[in-house]
Amino acid sequence: MICFLALSVNNLGSIQAVDELLKPDNMPNRITRGVAVTGLVNVLSGFLGVIGAVNFFFSPGVIIASGVASRFTLIPISLGFLALSFLPKTIAVLGNIPSVVIGSSMIYLMCSQIAGGLQIAMSQKYNLNTG
Structure with missing residues (x-):
């Protein structure tokens, strides 16, 4: 759980960095979807016993x-x-x-x-x- 929280902070920082560069519209929904998809993929990865997806800065x-x-x-x-x-x-x-x-x-x-x-x-x- 602690690793997931750290990855969530990393995920949020990555999304916001790209936001500053591209200035897309509807950013709050994009952040919510990005964190949710990353979380679901990591849960699925945990069940499969493989390394999950991580957004990079x-x-x-x-x-x-x-x-x-x-x-x-x-x-x-x-x-x-x-x-x-x-x-x-x-x-x-x-x-x-x-x-x-x-x-x-x-x-x-x-x-x-x-x-x-x-x-x-x-x-x-x-x-x-x-x-």
């Missing part, structure tokens, strides 16, 4: 880096991953990708994430006078 960085915010682009990728699950030799080849390549990709995503955060922060007017 990387999402704004990926959106900025790729220029694509549509969730429908995930359908071909998910079908590709499903096909890969039936090809163990291909998975073994992918497992041999050097950690430097994977680390470089993660650094690129993190830099995009920082740029996204700065872009969001600079687009808003904050009163920084504390005195």
Whole structure:
């Protein structure tokens, strides 16, 4: 239960970060649906004994880096991953990708994430006078 509460906070933060970037309409309902779907998927995952879905705060960085915010682009990728699950030799080849390549990709995503955060922060007017 404690892990689920922590994941709920992470989920809410991820949704709100994307909200600041894209400014979609009807955000309260989107937040409610997002948290509910993530919760139901994690309950189902618990019953099946597998790791559940987790939203990552990387999402704004990926959106900025790729220029694509549509969730429908995930359908071909998910079908590709499903096909890969039936090809163990291909998975073994992918497992041999050097950690430097994977680390470089993660650094690129993190830099995009920082740029996204700065872009969001600079687009808003904050009163920084504390005195």
